[in-house]
Amino acid sequence: MNDEALLSVRDLRTTFGSSLTAVDGVSFDVRRGQALAIVGESGSGKSVTMRSVMGILPRTARITGGQAYFGGRDLLAIGDKELRKIRGREIAMVFQSAMEAMNPTLTLERQLTEHLIWHGLCNKAEARKRAVRALGDVGIPDPEKRIRTYPFQLSGGMRQRAMIAMAMVTEPDLLIADEPTTAVDVTVQRQILDLLKGLKDRGTGVIMITHDLGVARYFCDDAVVMYAGRVVERAPMASLLDDPRHPYTVGLLGSSVEVGGRELALRPIPGSPPDLSRRPVGCAFHPRCPRAELPRCQTEQEILTIGPDRDAACWKVTVDA
Amino acid sequence: MGLAVYIGKRLVRLVLSLIAVSILTFTLLQLAPGNFADLQRVNSGATNFGGVGTESMVGELETRYGADVPVWKQYLIFMKGAVVWDFGPSYKYASRNVQDIIAEAFPVSATLALLAVLLALLIAVPVGVFAALRQNSKTDHGTMFVVTLGHALPSYLSAAFMILLFSATLKLLPSGGWNGPKDLILPVLALSLGPAAVLARYVRSSMLETLREEYVTAAIAKGGPRRTVIVRHALRNSLIPLVTVAGPLLAALMTGTVFVEALLRIPGLGLYFANAAASRDMPLLMGTALFFALILMVTNLAVDLIYRFLDPRIRTVGGVSDDGH
Amino acid sequence: MTATEGISAAAGESEQAERAARGPLARAWSRFRKHRLAFGSLIFCSLLIITAIAAPLIAPYGYEETDIQHKLAGPGSEGHLLGTDLLGRDILSRLIYGLQTALTVAFGAELTALVLALAIGLLAGYLGGRVESLLMAFTDVMYAFPSYLFAVVMVTVLGRSIFALVVAIGIASWVTQARLVRAQVMTIKEREYVEAARSMGAKGSTIAIRYILPNAIGPILVTTSFAIPAAIAAEAGLALLGLGVQPPTPSWGAMISEGSRYLLAAPHMLVAPAVLFALTLLAFTWIGDGVRDAFDPSGEQR
Numbered sequence: 001m002n003d004e005a006l007l008s009v010r011d012l013r014t015t016f017g018s019s020l021t022a023v024d025g026v027s028f029d030v031r032r033g034q035a036l037a038i039v040g041e042s043g044s045g046k047s048v049t050m051r052s053v054m055g056i057l058p059r060t061a062r063i064t065g066g067q068a069y070f071g072g073r074d075l076l077a078i079g080d081k082e083l084r085k086i087r088g089r090e091i092a093m094v095f096q097s098a099m100e101a102m103n104p105t106l107t108l109e110r111q112l113t114e115h116l117i118w119h120g121l122c123n124k125a126e127a128r129k130r131a132v133r134a135l136g137d138v139g140i141p142d143p144e145k146r147i148r149t150y151p152f153q154l155s156g157g158m159r160q161r162a163m164i165a166m167a168m169v170t171e172p173d174l175l176i177a178d179e180p181t182t183a184v185d186v187t188v189q190r191q192i193l194d195l196l197k198g199l200k201d202r203g204t205g206v207i208m209i210t211h212d213l214g215v216a217r218y219f220c221d222d223a224v225v226m227y228a229g230r231v232v233e234r235a236p237m238a239s240l241l242d243d244p245r246h247p248y249t250v251g252l253l254g255s256s257v258e259v260g261g262r263e264l265a266l267r268p269i270p271g272s273p274p275d276l277s278r279r280p281v282g283c284a285f286h287p288r289c290p291r292a293e294l295p296r297c298q299t300e301q302e303i304l305t306i307g308p309d310r311d312a313a314c315w316k317v318t319v320d321a
Numbered sequence: 322m323g324l325a326v327y328i329g330k331r332l333v334r335l336v337l338s339l340i341a342v343s344i345l346t347f348t349l350l351q352l353a354p355g356n357f358a359d360l361q362r363v364n365s366g367a368t369n370f371g372g373v374g375t376e377s378m379v380g381e382l383e384t385r386y387g388a389d390v391p392v393w394k395q396y397l398i399f400m401k402g403a404v405v406w407d408f409g410p411s412y413k414y415a416s417r418n419v420q421d422i423i424a425e426a427f428p429v430s431a432t433l434a435l436l437a438v439l440l441a442l443l444i445a446v447p448v449g450v451f452a453a454l455r456q457n458s459k460t461d462h463g464t465m466f467v468v469t470l471g472h473a474l475p476s477y478l479s480a481a482f483m484i485l486l487f488s489a490t491l492k493l494l495p496s497g498g499w500n501g502p503k504d505l506i507l508p509v510l511a512l513s514l515g516p517a518a519v520l521a522r523y524v525r526s527s528m529l530e531t532l533r534e535e536y537v538t539a540a541i542a543k544g545g546p547r548r549t550v551i552v553r554h555a556l557r558n559s560l561i562p563l564v565t566v567a568g569p570l571l572a573a574l575m576t577g578t579v580f581v582e583a584l585l586r587i588p589g590l591g592l593y594f595a596n597a598a599a600s601r602d603m604p605l606l607m608g609t610a611l612f613f614a615l616i617l618m619v620t621n622l623a624v625d626l627i628y629r630f631l632d633p634r635i636r637t638v639g640g641v642s643d644d645g646h
Numbered sequence: 647m648t649a650t651e652g653i654s655a656a657a658g659e660s661e662q663a664e665r666a667a668r669g670p671l672a673r674a675w676s677r678f679r680k681h682r683l684a685f686g687s688l689i690f691c692s693l694l695i696i697t698a699i700a701a702p703l704i705a706p707y708g709y710e711e712t713d714i715q716h717k718l719a720g721p722g723s724e725g726h727l728l729g730t731d732l733l734g735r736d737i738l739s740r741l742i743y744g745l746q747t748a749l750t751v752a753f754g755a756e757l758t759a760l761v762l763a764l765a766i767g768l769l770a771g772y773l774g775g776r777v778e779s780l781l782m783a784f785t786d787v788m789y790a791f792p793s794y795l796f797a798v799v800m801v802t803v804l805g806r807s808i809f810a811l812v813v814a815i816g817i818a819s820w821v822t823q824a825r826l827v828r829a830q831v832m833t834i835k836e837r838e839y840v841e842a843a844r845s846m847g848a849k850g851s852t853i854a855i856r857y858i859l860p861n862a863i864g865p866i867l868v869t870t871s872f873a874i875p876a877a878i879a880a881e882a883g884l885a886l887l888g889l890g891v892q893p894p895t896p897s898w899g900a901m902i903s904e905g906s907r908y909l910l911a912a913p914h915m916l917v918a919p920a921v922l923f924a925l926t927l928l929a930f931t932w933i934g935d936g937v938r939d940a941f942d943p944s945g946e947q948r
Contacts, residue, residue, distance in 0.1 A: 102539070
């Protein structure tokens with residue numbers, strides 16, 4: 001295994017419109033054969049972060065700073081033409097809902113083979129063979145027949161697996177999964193997670209975007225917790241679960257449904273994430289934080305190194321230690 | 322619901338609507354000053370009625386609309402004939418049967434309508450896509466402004482401007498008549514502008530909607546070249562619902578060529594209809610009105626059926642399953 | 647919250663309160679005024695309406711007056727700004743009287759349509775039941791029957807007078823509006839304040855006039871303002887078919903038809919009515935755009 005980072009994001013900054021900063025100085029690394037969880041509530045900027053890296057932001061969004069190194073190239077600087085050669089071939093993406101992310105009017109065959117041909121990886125006949133094999137790999141029975149169907153003709157779980165097959169058919173080095181288990185029921189959730197874990201074990205780097213730490217802990221090695229567009233805590237998964245430091249992470253763990261294999265009572269964090277156009281001054285979490293102390297929490301908070309591989313953006317962690 | 326049942330229901334509704342239209346028209350025309358028989362006598366002088374070897378026609382008009390035939394019977398005779406495609410003779414063109422006039426004149430109107438809708442699509446799709454891809458830019462606003470102009474002006478007014486430009490000023494095209502393929506250009510162009518405007522707006526908004534779909538983002542995330550993604554994933558899916566708009570437009574045009582026909586002196590069915598109204602040719606008026614209603618309803622039904630076949634989600638009845646929740 | 651945020655938020659609230667205090671019509675009007683194209687069009691159309699009313703004072707000649715010395719005179723010729731037609735009648739004057747015809751028919755027809763639509767739409771929406779199914783059945787038939795066909799039949803029945811045109815166009819176009827009124831009534835009558843009024847014993851007619859009508863007015867105004875140019879076009883279209891007002895009363899449609907026949911000899915006979923007609927239609931359409939945007943500011947221009 002290569003210790004060098006597969007993808008290395010530094011100080012990424014993405015704004016919407018003229019003033020709304022959705023991602024504000026985010027940094028993280030992911031290595032080959034390793035899985036990183038990016039955790040946060042909706043609106044925390046985790047999806048925007050990964051869409052920035054992939055260059056698939058909506059038109060109103062602009063990347064205003066930072067780098068994203070992948071195989072020695074800065075994805076944010078190489079331009080759309082070069083980025084296109086990497087997208088779908090070296091970095092693939094799995095979306096929240098296959099119902100929405102797969103074109104309802106094209107057959108699976110068309111959708112599983114078109115990017116093999118775009119990237120010039122093989123001819124049409126070979127592409128079909130690879131697509132059938134990919135469908136088989138994700139556990140879809142009778143793939144020869146299924147490949148001729150439309151996405152809506154599959155069950156929800158199968159559709160989700162077909163989308164993973166679509167991402168994996170080009171054998172990418174890095175897979176970004178954006179809430180891949182949110183739209184499916186619990187049994188399917190398990191199957192999807194097993195699939196992703198299998199990919200990781202075979203050496204693919206995985207970035208898993210999720211709001212659910214219970215899902216993230218299943219196979220992720222490291223975690224980055226985001227709040228209001230910033231990283232608030234970064235740690236190996238095991239340490240994060242054992243000993244969460246940032247009050248927000250503590251809250252997230254408390255509100256996570258499945259911890260330690262059994263359901264816990266839901267204790268949601270009071271309040272809701274801030275409207276990014278009216279970001280609280282200082283630590284963005286302080287209006288919801290049970291441990292907030294004013295006015296100290298209203299001053300800008302740098303991310304602090306609190307141990308090997310561990311950082312947190314809260315001054316309290318140094319006091320605690 | 323089975324397709325056959327669906328079509329059956331629609332056909333029943335179609336027949337009922339036709340009957341309603343016929344009763345409505347017939348009743349209204351009865352209210353017109355003078356009855357059919359009187360009009361016939363008035364007209365016979367003016368139009369040389371019964372002049373040249375049409376004695377059998379005159380006889381038939383007497384049996385159909387004679388003063389001694391009660392109104393309800395006139396209606397029944399007319400409808401009985403209509404079912405077997407026999408509307409009887411016209412007043413104005415007394416030597417000809419209404420159905421023959423329809424058979425001769427409708428293809429002219431239908432040709433104009435079909436060509437106009439095709440041209441409208443050819444204009445509207447690129448314009449709509451172009452505007453959508455540059456949403457809220459000056460090009461977008463400019464294009465849509467021009468589209469509004471096309472939408473606001475009735476076809477005959479566009480035709481008037483076109484003959485001023487192409488016939489009077491540039492002397493390139495004939496200013497009307499129906500003698501050769503050149504005579505098709507102006508009416509088709511004039512008729513296509515309004516539909517083109519409607520369709521372009523529709524393509525634009527449909528395209529904007531589709532471009533926001535996650536599967537378009539997903540296709541880009543797979544490394545799709547911009548043009549391929551736009552054509553295969555976005556455009557294709559935006560155009561399917563276009564049938565629902567283009568179809569009714571075609572139906573409306575089939576019966577709406579009349580003004581352009583009148584202005585450019587094209588012997589289409591619309592022109593005959595208008596002349597029938599002006600000269601109170603009741604059989605021709607009834608016949609064409611009923612025929613127009615039929616065309617309109619059949620086209621609309623056909624559009625619905627085509628739409629069902631174009632969209633696989635609707636085509637595969639019961640194929641949609643959204644389990645897992 | 648910082649001090650500045652607090653101030654701006656408070657300002658926003660008071661502005662909102664102020665806006666809410668003025669009625670929906672006043673709000674729409676203030677938005678309409680900011681719509682430059684629509685406001686300009688409103689001024690233009692007001693001038694047209696004044697011209698139409700004061701036609702005998704403004705028109706240099708009567709519409710029947712012939713100048714036998716100057717038949718088919720070109721534009722700018724002595725005494726005839728826009729030239730004369732085949733019979734030597736002054737085109738400018740005929741345009742002005744034609745405007746009178748067009749606007750009388752259009753406004754008359756829309757008033758007819760509006761009254762019909764309101765009465766029947768309110769009844770159907772409020773009473774439901776038989777009135778409603780009758781309306782819907784009638785609507786179905788009318789949808790199968792293009793409105794211009796219906797108008798043609800009506801003119802055949804009623805003859806070629808202004809009154810006939812008003813009735814024919816009005817009746818041909820009320821159905822869509824009646825459906826709209828009905829739909830509005832259906833949604834509004836479920837709202838709480840209507841329920842509240844009913845529970846306090848208000849009569850059906852009171853509710854319809856006091857509560858439902860004012861709230862349905864926006865969408866109705868929007869359709870009506872688009873229906874005006876449509877009615878103008880319908881009048882001209884019927885005239886083009888030889889089914890307009892009885893000559894010699896001028897109508898733009900008839901003038902366009904005439905002009906097209908003498909296209910090569912006297913193109914000015916076609917240019918003047920076509921241009922004025924187009925400008926009028928566009929101006930009325932832009933007013934419609936403005937009214938729509940004023941009542942639905944969030945709706946993107948489609």
